[in-house]
Amino acid sequence: MKFETKVVRAGIEPDPTTGAIVPPIYQTATYVLEEVGRDKGFDYTRSSNPTRQLLERNLAGIEGAKHGAAFASGMSTVDAVLKLLSAGDHVVSSDDVYGGVSRLFDQILTRQALTFTYVDTSQPDKVREAMRPETKLLWVETPTNPLLKVTDLDAMAQIAKEHGVLFGVDSTFATPALLRPLEHGADIVVHSTTKYLSGHNQLIGGIALTDDDELAEQFHFLQKSIGAVPSPTDCWLTLLGVKTLALRMERHSSNAMRIASFLEEHPKVARVTYPGLPSHPRHEVAARQMSAFSGMISFELTGGIPAGRALLNRVRLCRLAESLGAVETMITHPATMTHVDVPREERLARGLTDGLVRLSVGIEDVGDILADLEEALSAV
Ligand SMILES: *Cc1c(COP(=O)(O)O)cnc(C)c1O
Numbered sequence: 146m147k148f149e150t151k152v153v154r155a156g157i158e159p160d161p162t163t164g165a166i167v168p169p170i171y172q173t174a175t176y177v178l179e180e181v182g183r184d185k186g187f188d189y190t191r192s193s194n195p196t197r198q199l200l201e202r203n204l205a206g207i208e209g210a211k212h213g214a215a216f217a218s219g220m221s222t223v224d225a226v227l228k229l230l231s232a233g234d235h236v237v238s239s240d241d242v243y244g245g246v247s248r249l250f251d252q253i254l255t256r257q258a259l260t261f262t263y264v265d266t267s268q269p270d271k272v273r274e275a276m277r278p279e280t281k282l283l284w285v286e287t288p289t290n291p292l293l294k295v296t297d298l299d300a301m302a303q304i305a306k307e308h309g310v311l312f313g314v315d316s317t318f319a320t321p322a323l324l325r326p327l328e329h330g331a332d333i334v335v336h337s338t339t340k341y342l343s344g345h346n347q348l349i350g351g352i353a354l355t356d357d358d359e360l361a362e363q364f365h366f367l368q369k370s371i372g373a374v375p376s377p378t379d380c381w382l383t384l385l386g387v388k389t390l391a392l393r394m395e396r397h398s399s400n401a402m403r404i405a406s407f408l409e410e411h412p413k414v415a416r417v418t419y420p421g422l423p424s425h426p427r428h429e430v431a432a433r434q435m436s437a438f439s440g441m442i443s444f445e446l447t448g449g450i451p452a453g454r455a456l457l458n459r460v461r462l463c464r465l466a467e468s469l470g471a472v473e474t475m476i477t478h479p480a481t482m483t484h485v486d487v488p489r490e491e492r493l494a495r496g497l498t499d500g501l502v503r504l505s506v507g508i509e510d511v512g513d514i515l516a517d518l519e520e521a522l523s524a525v
Pocket of ligand 1: 220245286290318337339349350351
């Protein structure tokens with residue numbers, strides 16, 4: 146099956162009792178046993194649920210993975226990956242990770258005696274240098290949020306293999322439509338399904354995908370033991386969203402390419418970062434491992450913070466909102482919104498300046514989005 150077919154069909158068969166083309170929502174907590182010791186494969190929804198199982202099989206099919214485990218959010222998915230580790234273990238992580246991920250690592254997991262070293266994973270030598278005997282996980286986000294740093298996954302897989310550590314990739318920004326990290330040697334891929342996979346700002350969810358039977362078993366054990374699982378209805382809504390993933394990612398990517406080029410030419414814009422622009426420092430790597438460049442752009446205005454604030458308050462079509470990856474174009478100010486919990490010193494050290502603006506380009510008509518930005522920029 147080609148990718149465009151998989152997103153519509155993977156793992157989905159007509160409902161065996163009615164023939165319904167859309168699978169039913171099994172909104173149930175428990176299942177009646179036929180007799181003592183004999184169930185129909187399901188006993189309690191925290192452990193497993195038919196709608197969730199369908200989503201896990203669907204997303205595994207799309208990613209080209211053997212197994213999937215769905216969680217209640219992208220964050221609980223990342224947390225599940227980190228729960229594979231034990232006190233004393235060390236993690237080498239991309240420095241520009243999602244704000245919630247740094248909060249989880251630095252404010253919660255360090256209290257449970259895990260240690261973290263943040264490096265710019267777009268520079269493989271720095272990753273190699275950061276490895277220690279107690280390192281158990283290499284954690285990479287590509288492209289990153291919000292600086293859109295791109296990491297060479299083949300190079301990372303090589304380093305992870307040399308050191309015998311697990312290699313996990315948060316591929317939320319790329320989606321399996323544009324990048325499939327397992328094909329580049331990752332052991333685990335996670336997505337916040339809240340973003341492009343569900344695609345319509347309708348829910349919070351996450352998925353962990355792997356080819357490894359033992360890791361998959363551990364993820365299912367964590368689902369059952371902790372219960373950070375998505376509701377059957379959210380699983381069903383995600384299944385609906387995924388069907389248009391291939392189409393949406395094409396449009397997100399082509400719209401973003403046009404808008405990034407427009408911003409790069411604009412006199413009031415000091416700097417644009419988009420992996421599809423030849424000016425991006427890792428454009429070549431992105432072009433090699435991704436089939437298009439997704440819908441995320443970050444940029445800085447020449448007028449700094451006041452200009453950024455004016456722009457954010459002036460746009461109309463672009464929605465001033467946290468989150469990304471949905472059909473609506475959304476604009477955010479990382480310093481006061483998504484990354485407010487990262488201390489200012491650390492933010493600045495990471496290149497996350499106060500004037501940085503992040504744009505999640507939607508699938509609206511590109512001319513309408515350009516007109517909105519043009520109008521707002523003229524007022525800055
Ligand atoms: C949003 C996001 C997360 C967290 O996902 P939630 O579904 O909001 O919990 C993790 N990583 C990345 C890259 C994200 O964009």
